[in-house]
Amino acid sequence: MSTEPVGSPEPPRTRTLDGVQAxxxxxxxxxxxxxxxxxxxxxxxxxxxxxxxxxxxxxWTAVVQIVGTAHGVFYIVYLLTxxxxxxxxRLRLAQLLxxxxxxxxxxxxxxxxxxxxxxxxxxxxxxxxxxxxxxxxVWSSVSRRGQR
Numbered sequence: 001m002s003t004e005p006v007g008s009p010e011p012p013r014t015r016t017l018d019g020v021q022a023x024x025x026x027x028x029x030x031x032x033x034x035x036x037x038x039x040x041x042x043x044x045x046x047x048x049x050x051x052x053x054x055x056x057x058x059x060w061t062a063v064v065q066i067v068g069t070a071h072g073v074f075y076i077v078y079l080l081t082x083x084x085x086x087x088x089x090r091l092r093l094a095q096l097l098x099x100x101x102x103x104x105x106x107x108x109x110x111x112x113x114x115x116x117x118x119x120x121x122x123x124x125x126x127x128x129x130x131x132x133x134x135x136x137x138v139w140s141s142v143s144r145r146g147q148r
Contacts, residue, residue, distance in 0.1 A: 020124055023088045027120050030085040031113055033078040034102070038109030040071035045106045075103045089120045 048063035055061075079100060086096040095116070102112035 023085075023120065023124060026081070026085045026088045027117065027124075030081045030099075031117060033074065033081045034109045034113040034116075036074050037071065037078045037103045038107070038113070040067055040074060041103065041106050041109065043067050044071055078103050085116070085120070089123060091116075091119070095119070 044064065044067045048067050051060045052064050082096060082099045085091070086099070091099075099112055099116060102108040
């Protein structure tokens with residue numbers, strides 16, 4: 001039998017994977033990938049494409065071929081880091097969609113990185129007072145059900 005009072009449920013606790021340190025690491029990964037994708041897209045759009053339009057020969061088109069391919073690969077990794085951070089920091093769907101779009105619109109990645117950083121840092125400042133993630137709340141309710 002449990003000695004806990006029935007009327008006062010304990011708030012769900014987060015596990016180590018949903019903790020503050022894991023969210024900080026996810027934020028750092030997101031910041032790095034936002035910088036890489038933002039620089040790659042800006043280079044592609046503002047340097048590579050104009051060079052290709054002016055000189056449609058090999059040395060000048062190599063910028064689009066190399067940077068475009070690299071941007072495509074890094075964008076996929078960027079999408080994974082966006083999903084990871086959004087799930088850990090409990091970002092809304094609109095915020096996640098803006099993060100995804102920032103890898104496709106030149107210079108938007110730099111703005112979004114600052115906005116996301118500001119929002120997640122404010123949430124991390126709450127520390128243990130921050131609301132639990134959805135996964136932690138579900139796990140807590142399931143584990144309590146087995147104790148009854």
